[in-house]
Amino acid sequence: MARTVDTERYAARRLQIIDAGLTVIAERGYDGATTARICRQAGIGSGTFFHYFATxxxxxxxxxxxxxxxxxxxxxxxxxxxxxxxxxxxxxxxxxxxxxxxxxxxxxxxxxxxxxxxxxxxxxxxxxxxxxxxxxxxxxxxxxxxxxxxxxxxxxxxxxxxxxxxxxxxxxxxxxxxxxxxxxxxxxxxxxxxxxxxxxxxxx
Amino acid sequence: MARTVDTERYAARRLQIIDAGLTVIAERGYDGATTARICRQAGIGSGTFFHYFATxxxxxxxxxxxxxxxxxxxxxxxxxxxxxxxxxxxxxxxxxxxxxxxxxxxxxxxxxxxxxxxxxxxxxxxxxxxxxxxxxxxxxxxxxxxxxxxxxxxxxxxxxxxxxxxxxxxxxxxxxxxxxxxxxxxxxxxxxxxxxxxxxxxxx
DNA sequence: GAGTTCCTGGATCGCGTGCTCCAATAATGG
DNA sequence: CCATTATTGGAGCACGCGATCCAGGAACTC
CATH class of the missing domain: 1.10.357.10 (Tetracycline Repressor, domain 2)
Structure with missing residues (x-):
């Protein structure tokens, strides 16, 4: 076996992205909030984003x-x-x-x-x-x-x-x-x- | 000289597009209202649309x-x-x-x-x-x-x-x-x- | 430390969009 | 009826977007 899922870390990351999304959507609107901008705000890459949210x-x-x-x-x-x-x-x-x-x-x-x-x-x-x-x-x-x-x-x-x-x-x-x-x-x-x-x- | 601008026809066309835009935007949202759909609703081509509105x-x-x-x-x-x-x-x-x-x-x-x-x-x-x-x-x-x-x-x-x-x-x-x-x-x-x-x- | 799985970033793709372009048409004046 | 120009439709373009993919690293077990 190998590493187990660290649910705490996972949830924290998820919340971090949610917070970034809230910020960007609030100031740019939903369509104005591109995934690229949300990623930049959250300090992550797009791969990470779609690892946490399918869409x-x-x-x-x-x-x-x-x-x-x-x-x-x-x-x-x-x-x-x-x-x-x-x-x-x-x-x-x-x-x-x-x-x-x-x-x-x-x-x-x-x-x-x-x-x-x-x-x-x-x-x-x-x-x-x-x-x-x-x-x-x-x-x-x-x-x-x-x-x-x-x-x-x-x-x-x-x-x-x-x-x-x-x-x-x-x-x-x-x-x-x-x-x-x-x-x-x-x-x-x-x-x-x-x-x-x-x-x-x-x-x- | 040739045909002059028919301001009445022009204004009517313009209002027709505005009405179509209002309808489509209301039911699809602004970004959901693609120019193609507005044109279809108004019964015109995209060339006509952009003849009346630059954007x-x-x-x-x-x-x-x-x-x-x-x-x-x-x-x-x-x-x-x-x-x-x-x-x-x-x-x-x-x-x-x-x-x-x-x-x-x-x-x-x-x-x-x-x-x-x-x-x-x-x-x-x-x-x-x-x-x-x-x-x-x-x-x-x-x-x-x-x-x-x-x-x-x-x-x-x-x-x-x-x-x-x-x-x-x-x-x-x-x-x-x-x-x-x-x-x-x-x-x-x-x-x-x-x-x-x-x-x-x-x-x- | 080896092995295994998860996590991460970024290059890349395909698609749908707003918009341009141009040929065809309609409308007017002479 | 011809010349001229406004008006029209739609094919097609460039671009930006959401989403994919993959290779390298991190984290954890044994």
Whole structure:
């Protein structure tokens, strides 16, 4: 026999390439991110790249799956909480914090540009589903506790929360005057008002 | 002398290609929209295409400029109105109606994917500026009339309106359960509440 | 240290793309 | 009806890309 597979080294290399891919894709777009550039960013040769990912598209999918996994972890971390509205506001706040990383908005729009590729659309749908499940869970609990409006179905409220978070991300990416850290508070306040509903003031 | 340039025919042909480009780009993304496919969609040969647009990128820019021009027309149509809040809500409602055209959200995300190309970024910035100017104008008038909250600067309110409209567009594109026509009313109501501000109810 | 397998980089290939070129055609003026 | 020029289609070109291939080195077992 001879050397065994060093899974730790392997995983580290893989993450290194993923990180390089995220960086380059975020700043050049998916098609602008040539494998050559990703390799240069990662400090590797193209042979190495295709040893870890059969295809450039596979790298993108790996990045997306990583994101989905993080969402699932986040969901697990909130298990056992009972203050639904507070949880929802923390989730929204966390999204605002993520938007502060300059790579995130760039990557998101890059991915949007290749949505028509079926595999990417599927991965993104899974990501969306994970996030949606998380939001929906707490929206429903919030409704049960009387903290969240009931004039709009829970599913639609979850969609609207995503709308606000995605819109926030987009604004950060495009609008120079729109700084994530400065707008975070207004986002949380707006979401709170939206979830409470406004017609009649909730707690007079 | 011989035949003169038929500007009408020329403009029509040009619009035909623009329309084909919009369709194909919306459904395939920018890089997925090969010039060959655009030509097939328009029913022309590649020679004709490059007779009207020196470059594939030029077609994209022409589409974007058309959009900017439409925004300017819309702005002109509202001249003379005095009910600022109503104007703003009409603008938001119009954005929701546009989102119902299935090509619009697809095209928007396709463009997002090529934002890193300087010329595209510039054209999009101009588009953004036109929309922003329009919103800002009426936000300021609304504030002066006491219809719009004053605890947040007008510029930031304009950014937030864009956030809501863009987020809406994105949701329509991604979320199958999110139908533009069904959500329109909630969008308008949410924007109204957002513009009024909520802390203390405005008109008890 | 020998043997074996895994890992790595870079030269190289084939393909699809945006774009050019030119001959044929349509449209106009005299 | 002829001359002239705008307009058109499509064959073909050059290039850049993703992906392949392979030879040398590294890592590990015995």
């Amino acid at each position: 450039k598209a596979d790298l993108l999918l790996a990045i997306l799956e990583l994101g989905t996994a993080e969402t699932r972890e986040k969901a697990a971390a909130f298990e056992g909480r009972t203050d639904a509205l507070a949880v929802l506001l923390e989730l929204v706040g966390a999204a605002a914090d993520e938007a502060a990383d300059p790579r995130v908005p760039g990557f998101v729009r890059a991915v949007a540009g290749v949505m028509h590729v079926p595999a990417v659309a599927a991965a993104l749908a899974e990501d969306d589903a994970a996030q949606r499940e998380l939001l929906l869970h707490w929206v429903e609990r919030g409704r049960a506790a009387g903290e969240v409006r009931t004039d709009v179905p829970a599913g639609r409220l979850a969609s609207w929360l995503t709308l606000l978070m995605d819109g926030f991300l987009e604004r950060v990416a495009v609008d120079d005057g729109f700084v994530a850290a400065d707008e975070r508070e207004l986002l949380v306040a707006t979401v709170r008002d939206f979830l409470r509903g406004v017609g009649p003031p909730p707690h007079p | 594939k990128a030029d077609l994209l820019l022409a589409i974007l400029e058309l959009g900017t021009a439409e925004t300017r027309e819309k702005a002109a149509a509202f001249e003379g109105r005095t009910d600022a809040l109503a104007v703003l809500l009409e603008l938001v409602g119009a954005a929701a109606d546009e989102a119902a055209d299935p090509r619009v959200p697809g095209f928007v995300r396709a463009v997002a994917g090529v934002m890193h190309v300087p010329a595209v970024a510039a054209a999009l910035a101009e588009d953004d500026a036109a929309q922003r100017e329009l919103l800002l104008h009426w936000v300021e008038r609304g504030r002066a009339a006491g219809e719009v909250r004053t605890d947040v600067p007008a510029g930031r309110l304009a950014s937030w309106l864009t956030l809501l409209m863009d987020g809406f567009l994105e949701r329509v594109a991604v979320d199958d359960g999110f139908v533009a026509a069904d959500e329109r009313e909630l969008l308008v109501a949410t924007v109204r509440d957002f513009l009024r501000g909520v802390g203390p109810p405005p008109h008890p």
